[in-house]
Amino acid sequence: MSESSERDDRHKARMQRKKALIDEKIAEAQDEYGLLLVHTGNGKGKSSSAFGMVARALGHGIKVGVVQFIKGAASTGEEAFFRRFPDEVRYHVMGEGFTWETQDRQRDIAKAREAWAVAAELLADPEIGLVVLDELNIALKYGYLELAPVLADIESRPLLQHVVVTGRGAPPGLVEAADTVTEMALVKHAFKAGVKAQKGVEF
Template sequence: MDERDLDARHAEKMRKKKEARDKILATKTIEKGLIVVHTGKGKGKSTAAFGMVMRAVGHGMKVGVVQFIKGRIETGEKRVLDRFADLVTVRRMGEGFTWETQDRQRDIAAATGAWEMAKEMIRSGEYRMVLLDELNIVLRYDYIDLEDVVAFLRDEKPEDVHVIITGRNAKDELIEIADLVTEMTQVKHPFRSGVKPQAGIEF
């Protein structure tokens, strides 16, 4: 079989694949705001979420970001998003990871304030997408009530608003109501080989 035969066979295979794909796409007619969860031990949960934020901004959508843990550290994504202040509102409500504050009541107060801000953004009608960065962490430590979060997202979230939630150890109840759940699996990480967190990669 020569190159022309291989090219022709490939073209026919791709034609059939496109035809099958087009049939499947024709059955997908629902458009709505999604609940998206990025969880798992692997790196990339917030990174992927901020990629979705960039994509939404590229479509001219207004986006709200509430960071439940990160607050004190200056991040690359914050510097970029500050350049799109007409489309993106970032609220850094955290005070660092729980092992840094070592103060449960302070962490609960910060998480509660962040959740109130998140609900306000989601309800406002101003934002097409709201990212709740590291919400899973505060839920893991019971800093805010899981049932309240699930009930709000299930019953009060406007139909057209996308909500993205990040962090390890997503609760089963949150996964149950989500439309899209991705689990990042860690295969290899430089931290385990003595490499410190680096600008542009971790923050």
């Protein structure tokens, strides 16, 4: 038996075991319910991956609600794109420019409360299968919104509705309530700068 064909056989056996495990997991996943996902950390991808989930949901015919709590100066691309589908995506951008553009805390608080009123409507609508609360963590961190009423609205949502909350510095109470928490960690030019690969990064 050649070395290459032995390698192929080992591969086949390994893949058969893997298939059995995957099939088992799929069978277990029948009890569906809406998840609360939190994307936090200093790295990139917190909002992008929420918007990727929007695309995925739309591909499955699921209606989506989006509330952006901090209007990005730069990345308005998602907004322009998803506003093409008003029947499928309810898209709300709150406030006007970054908070460091307005420099008026009381006004920011009022805008955040208006934004939460829209979020609460989406969280009460069983026709919406996915709600994205983009940069909500920032609004909580600055004290524009209080966690308790926010969590109460999230936890009383329809059984099958998924919620994704993004932003740095997710508060502990939100992390506790979440089904899945993902930390996006930025590895900056690790090799280029001659810095040793950071622990926990898989390369």
